Amino acid sequence: MHAPVLTRFLPLTITLALSAPAGAQLLQTPAQTAAQPILKSLTVDGTALRLGATTISLDVTGGYVVGVLTETDSLDELARGVATGWGMGAPDLPKLKASLSNPQLLAAARSGFVQPSDDSGTDVIALKVTGEGSATRYAAYVAVNIWPDRAFPATKAVTGSAAAPVTLRVFSDFQCPYCKQLWDTAMPAWRKDSATYRVMHYEFPLSFHRNAQGAAEASECAAAQGKFWPFADQLFANFRTWTPLDPKETPAKYAGYAKAAGLDTGAFKTCVSQRTFRASVDAQMQAGLKVNVQGTPTVYLNGLKLSNYGDAREVARARAVTTAQPSASSVIEARLKTFR
Template structure:
């Protein structure tokens, strides 16, 4: 599979999330005729996919790479001066060959957007179909975890990839996470381990929290780890086990079972599997938060929360709108 990100170098992260009216008003669409969510000029058609009155996908159907570049520029928030480079990249033999086969792939390294491209015909009969949309990860993209709180019927699902030795994760735990947990009827929260290599005690802390989770005490143990952050994070790795064992008692755990679990590295494979799952959905650092399958840029932003809820809880939802459109490329 061709690396779309490198071949479309210069394309910004998808700038969707706008209203159809604001999207159609972009200066690079000068000369296009707009009828509701469809814009046309000559044989080029740009269709805006909408959920919750926000644009979640942009489909371009055209006969030239120039018009395709313009349509992609709409989704990516590009200026007129950016389009020539994008057009050249669309003409790359490698990308053209992949487009003949047709592809759908993640459009950026952080897993927040997707792109699909299909090329048919030759010469004057050449037709492109290109699509840029939000990436909404399905439940199946995330591993099962016992570290869940909130009602199973809650309409909003928060998934957190975290590192117990990460100061930004502690900040999130003490702020936004407390708000989600305080509203179990609204938010169902799942925690996933993503210990970073640069934090020497993070993997052991992840294992310890999983041992606590095996006794149904993940959340109070995680609270303790973050509360005692300044005491255990500077320790040598060899000295953390004693601290973690001491925290087990204060978190209401059976300490003998906890110590046995930790010493046996019972959940080492589970932690490693959670890290792999995080990498697969574009996690690059911690904390990384997904709301209803959408990777958040700023988990503390009420406006972002509102936008994600609007598109994911709309009827039809963004996921169903986007999935239906991707049928053109399968």
């Protein structure tokens, strides 16, 4: 679970009217994907399914489907292909076809259309239209959205080996009870297994948590002294003590936690009082919005946004596709280049 942001971030400039959540079918096995009822009339040929002039190709890495490419001369079949990636049923197809038939969308697809498919940013859709009249061809690609390293800001709150195969990027709010839950459950194992997990923490203080901004800035002051993790441990260990306070009362508490964490308290107090890292915290939050953070905690595994960081099966799938050779990101990017 997570605490939601108050405002809804919409990445789409052209919104698709969908009747089912995106990403419901991706990251399944090829057999599971091909077994969907809407595909029963197609012939399976390895990782491709065919019917007349329509080919639906499954991109597979690490044993799981990371993208579905549809090439066809029919908007009906285009809708079927997109629905395959999104795990939608036959009743959803007419509405999806109507959405894909949007003249504005089709016009944009003439030069290539690539965007996150919804405001959660968990997957991406690409469209391309070529030819005219009876020679018109449609292509659609639905894939998991894997954010590159450059999409995330720099942070001093890092632990684990730089050579670790798994990088976990955590957007968190110190006043969020769900973030404390993560800190108390999953985080200890991640930090202990430093050869496997490299953990990066990012500030995402929610506006309705009145002490979250101050705590975030204080943690950045601790990070400047190389003490982010012991200070953050203190914040979460004393969660029930400082979170109910008036914001004017919290700096004294933070100073006590800084002392317990081994910081230079004089330098720390100056840093907090001068709000030295206010701009840094704001920048991290803005970066989070750009990668579709909608609440806290939000966790990305090697750039892939997890819906449930505590689900071992989801984590295993994410690790499998992002560490496979070739990786999901390279396979997907190669496809997307043909749409741009």
